[in-house]
Structures are given as structure tokens and as C-alpha cells.
Amino acid sequence: MTKIVFVTVGTTKFDDLIDKVDSPKLFNILLKYGYSKMIIQIGNYSGTIQNSLPFCEVDIAKSSSSTTVFNSFYFDYKPSLSEFMKNSDLIISHAGSGSILESLENNKPCICVVNDKLMDNHQKELADKLSNLSYILSTKPSSLYETIETKLNEYLKNRVxxxxxxxxxxxxxxxxxLSNQFKLTNNNNNNNNKTTSSSTAAATATTTKSKKQLKTMVVLGSGGHTTxxxxxxxxxxxxxxxxxxxxxxDNDKRSEDKIKIEDSSSPIIKKIPRSRNVGQSFFKSIFTTLIALFYSMLLIFKETPDTxxxxxxxxxVPLVVSVLLLRWLRIKKDSKIIYIESLARVNDLSLSGKILQHVSDWFVxxxxxxxxxxxxxxxxxINLFFETF
Structure with missing residues (x-):
């Protein structure tokens, strides 16, 4: 039976990883472990693929099922990678939280490759944490071959x-x-172990149902933030x-695709300029943040969200500032700000978290x-996936 390796870099550019996986040396190493087919999602790769063929389902179906011949295929992006993950036997992923979580949710062994050239490398925090807990096997591009040769068997045997x-x-x-932040549930009775009469319970239920719906604004970031x-x-x-x-x-096409997959209703989507791009200098980000703030204020003042x-x-950040201004002007003084720190932040808060912890109504x-x-x-x-205490 053909064993398949799926490689993904998500929405990022990770040339070092693609260079390593598009290699006969890796093909030979994987063959020794019984893997004979690989599909590579290359993302915004700037090099030239040398040893793999463009992805085509027909060609893959026709490719050899021999366990002694290695076949490798590649593509750049697709709206969803779920089917590739489900059909794989091993996943080699960049260290983005979204790709890691999808791998684990599909119960697939995951070799997580950290981009050691990133300046603010919080990805390493998450990869090291989950590797120590035996959920994944963590490495970096320069050590990928050695990690597979020396550690893969032990990881497969003991993985959590x-x-x-x-x-x-x-x-x-x-x-x-979240409901409790708006006092939408009656927790006091539960906490005090009091018995509520059926008539009172009915009145409470009626009150809850009669509450107006809360206009909710959800901010999506790229990649793992959206997942x-x-x-x-x-x-x-x-x-x-x-x-x-x-x-x-406004340049986050991947999150827009994710919305259409995850929300089957008629989702309302609004776009604003990005306040700071990855790798952008802090000086230049001052100007882009001001532009983002202007558009954020227009959006917030038009929508006046409850949360x-x-x-x-x-x-x-510009959206939060706009909500604070909305409160200050008494246009919507009861709007609430809910901030959840990313799963990738294990040891220290993100810059957004360090700023917004002081103004958030609930900080998670x-x-x-x-x-x-x-x-x-x-x-x-509240950790969504792992026992933390």
C-alpha cells in the first residue's frame, strides 16, 4: 500500500523547507521508511522546483504504486488542505499553529519545521512545547534529514x-x-447552590431570550490566527x-477562503488595510497603521458592534482603538473588547497582547x-487543545 507524505507551508513563504523536501536525498530517506509518494504545498516559493511534478489528480492516480519508486508532486495554494491531510500518512509542516492543529486533529504524525530565520520566532515556542509533550517532532530545515533518520521511529512509537x-x-x-461577560447566563444560582423555582426559571429563560442580539465583530488574522x-x-x-x-x-485571501468553508450562512465580510506586514519596519508601520486606523474608525462607527x-x-489594534473612541464619545459605551492570545504564544505575550491587555474587557x-x-x-x-494544568 502506498504511504503518502504531505508537506505544507500554509500561507507563508518558506523557501528553505521547500529546498529540503524537493530533493532526491529526502526521497531516498523516506523510501527507507516505506513512504513512496509526496505532495508538496509550496506556497509563495521563489525558487524553481527541480525534482517534483506539477500536481494533477489524474497524474497522481496513474503514478506508480510501487514501494521502491518515489513520486513527488507540488502545487502552490488551494482553499482547503483538509483532504490532503486526511489522505496522508505523515505530515511535514511549517511551525504555524493552524497547520499543526489540522495535522493533530486528523491524527497524523507531524514533523514540524521551524523557520529559524524569522526575527520574532514565536513559532519555535509552540513547536518546542508540543515536541516536549510528544505531540509532534520538531526540527529546523538544516536538521530535517538527520531528524527523520534518527528520531522518526521513536516519535511514531511514542507520540501522543x-x-x-x-x-x-x-x-x-x-x-x-463569553456569554457570562454579558451576563447572558444566570451563574449566581449555580455558584451558590440555590434551588430555583420553576416559575423563576421560566422568567429567567424568558428574560434571556428577550435580550437583544449582540452585534459581533470578529477580527481574523492570516494563517493560524484564523484557524x-x-x-x-x-x-x-x-x-x-x-x-x-x-x-x-484587504490582502488576506486565505482567510476569506476559510470563512466560506467554515461559515455556511451568508457571512458578512469587511476588509481594512493591514496595519503592519510581516517584516515591515516599525517606522514604516507608523504610516500604514494610521491608514488602517482611519478605515477602522469608519467601519466601527458604521457598524457599532456590541463586542x-x-x-x-x-x-x-486599530479596531480596538476605534471601539475605545466609540465608548469615549458615548456612542456605544457598553461595547466590549475580547482578546484571546494566540496558541503560538507560550512564554511571552505578543506585541498586540502587551498593548491590548490594558484595555480588553476579557483577556484570554x-x-x-x-x-x-x-x-x-x-x-x-483556556487552552483549546492541550491539558495545561
Whole structure:
């Protein structure tokens, strides 16, 4: 039976990884482990593929099923990578949280390759953490061959599988806690162990149902930020938090594709200029942030959301500032700001988190290591996937 390796760089550019996987040397190493076919998602690769063929389902179907001949194919982007992950036997991924989570959700062994050339390399935090917990096998491009040759067997033998019950409970915890921020549930009775009469319970239910729906604005970042956000929203009550408006950077085509996959309703999508691009200097980002702030203010003042939910991308900062201005002008003084720190942040807060912890009405981190790093007066630790305590 043909064993398939799937390689993905997500929405990023990761030439060093593509150079390593499009190589006869890797093909020979993988053959020794019984893998004989590879599909590579190359992203925005700037080099030239030398040893793999353009992806075509017909060609793949016709390719040899021999376990002694290695076949490799490539493509740049597709709206969804789920089918490739489901049909693979091993995933080699960049260290983005979205790709890692999809790999684990599909119960696939994952070799996570960290881009060691990134300046603010928080990806390494997550990769090292999950590697220490035996969920994934972490390496870097220069060590990829050695890691597969010396560590893959042990990892496959001892790897830890994702416990889906953990993230289902965490999703419900997040949804319930979000409602509690708006006092949409009657928790006092539960906490005090009091018995509520049927008539009082009915009155409470009527009151809850009669509450107006909360206009909700969700900020999506690229890649893992968007993947995490849709996990977070999975069990949020759409009868209470509706309509939902998704806000994303105007050059973020991948998040737009993700919305169409995850939201089967008629999603409302708004776009604003990105406040800071990856690798952009802080000096230049001053001007792009001011432009983003202008567009954010127009959007916020038009939509007047009851709540703004964001999880880390720089795009959210101008929107948060606009909500604060909305409050200050008494146009919507009860709007709430919900901030969730990205799963990739294990040891330190992101720049967005460091700024927004002081103005968020509810600040959520996903690793207990960060609880001591925040000054927020209303902070929770809710990890969607992993037992953290």
C-alpha cells in the first residue's frame, strides 16, 4: 500500500523547507521508511522546483504504486488542505499553529519545521512545547534529514494523540464564559447552590431570550490566527451573538477562503488595510497603521458592534482603538473588547497582547505560563487543545 507524505507551508513563504523536501536525498530517506509518494504545498516559493511534478489528480492516480519508486508532486495554494491531510500518512509542516492543529486533529504524525530565520520566532515556542509533550517532532530545515533518520521511529512509537474531548470542553467553556461577560447566563444560582423555582426559571429563560442580539465583530488574522478563531467560535451561541461580521486585512485571501468553508450562512465580510506586514519596519508601520486606523474608525462607527473579538493579529489594534473612541464619545459605551492570545504564544505575550491587555474587557491566554505575564484584571486561561494544568 502506498504511504503518502504531505508537506505544507500554509500561507507563508518558506523557501528553505521547500529546498529540503524537493530533493532526491529526502526521497531516498523516506523510501527507507516505506513512504513512496509526496505532495508538496509550496506556497509563495521563489525558487524553481527541480525534482517534483506539477500536481494533477489524474497524474497522481496513474503514478506508480510501487514501494521502491518515489513520486513527488507540488502545487502552490488551494482553499482547503483538509483532504490532503486526511489522505496522508505523515505530515511535514511549517511551525504555524493552524497547520499543526489540522495535522493533530486528523491524527497524523507531524514533523514540524521551524523557520529559524524569522526575527520574532514565536513559532519555535509552540513547536518546542508540543515536541516536549510528544505531540509532534520538531526540527529546523538544516536538521530535517538527520531528524527523520534518527528520531522518526521513536516519535511514531511514542507520540501522543490529540484528545478531542479536551477541545470540545474548552470550546464550551469559552462559549459559556463569553456569554457570562454579558451576563447572558444566570451563574449566581449555580455558584451558590440555590434551588430555583420553576416559575423563576421560566422568567429567567424568558428574560434571556428577550435580550437583544449582540452585534459581533470578529477580527481574523492570516494563517493560524484564523484557524484558531474558528475553533473558538465553534460553540458560541449564534442566537445571542449575531450577526457576526468578519474583519480581515484587504490582502488576506486565505482567510476569506476559510470563512466560506467554515461559515455556511451568508457571512458578512469587511476588509481594512493591514496595519503592519510581516517584516515591515516599525517606522514604516507608523504610516500604514494610521491608514488602517482611519478605515477602522469608519467601519466601527458604521457598524457599532456590541463586542469585538480578536486573537492577536496587528489588524485588530486599530479596531480596538476605534471601539475605545466609540465608548469615549458615548456612542456605544457598553461595547466590549475580547482578546484571546494566540496558541503560538507560550512564554511571552505578543506585541498586540502587551498593548491590548490594558484595555480588553476579557483577556484570554492559552498557556498557564502567561498568567503571570499579564496585568489584566479579568484574565482566563483556556487552552483549546492541550491539558495545561
Amino acid at each position: 494523540y490529540l484528545d478531542k474531548s479536551i477541545h470540545q470542553k474548552a470550546q464550551q467553556h469559552f462559549a459559556t464564559s 484558531e478563531m474558528f475553533y473558538l467560535l465553534k460553540k458560541v451561541d449564534r442566537n445571542k451573538f449575531s450577526p457576526i461580521t468578519y474583519v480581515l486585512a 469585538l473579538i480578536c486573537n492577536g493579529p496587528g489588524t485588530c 491566554v492559552q498557556w498557564p505560563e502567561l498568567l503571570s505575564k499579564t496585568d489584566s484584571s479579568n484574565v482566563s486561561c
